Amino acid sequence: MLDTDFPRPPGDVGHPGSWDFPVKFRRVSGASPDRVIRRGGAGLLDDFIAAGESLIAEGCCAIITSCGFMALHQQRLAAALGVPVAASSLVQLPLIESTLGAGRRAGVITYDGANLTPEMLSACGAEPSTPVAGVPSNGAFHALIESGASYDRAGLEAEVISVACDLVARNPSIGAIVLECTNMPPFAAAIAQACAMPVFDVLTLGRLLYSSTCPRHFTGME
Structure with missing residues (x-):
């Protein structure tokens, strides 16, 4: 931890x-x-x-x-x-992509898109070109984790759903989503419903x- x-x-x-x-x-x-x-x-x-x-x-x-x-x-x-x-949770990426049809791939929602590098993806056996999107640095997740803000469940959920839907809209080949951040699984069901696709996270890994x-x-x- x-x-x-x-x-x-x-x-x-x-x-x-x-x-x-x-x-x-x-x-x-x-x-x-x-x-x-x-x-x-x-x-x-x-x-x-x-x-x-x-x-x-x-x-x-x-x-x-x-x-x-x-x-x-x-x-x-x-x-x-x-x-x-x-x-x-990114170690699941190769397995997930092997279960998707030809031309389909997994996308990643992360806490920090600027610092989730191709090297990190490669270290987990994933494609360095995997589509990645981070939550905004001035948003609810960063306020909670690094600025001591109170737990705003509605704000956190809305933020991560918005990021996920935007990632899928920009990458139509995405057939599954992996949540890098281990604080995001409370919203996995909402993301799956909003994006109409499977969502994997640290809990599915565990x-x-x-x-x-x-x-x-x-x-x-x-």
């Missing part, structure tokens, strides 16, 4: 009620949004690895992060930890990892 204090309602990666299985959280001291998003997590990789190791020691079967901009470190985190690791590392047991014939 990044080192933040803004509200995390159900649907946010940091709310235990967002998950239908047990989760554990570990905050990485000094991992501010600015340091991770705009400075690439400089000097923090060892701290993230240490946090992952402590979670694994407590029995965790897979690791995710609370910021999609950790995508840049996907390979190093996965190599350092002995369980499946997904540093960003459920995939958990269901594969802790598969269900089936018995009997009925």
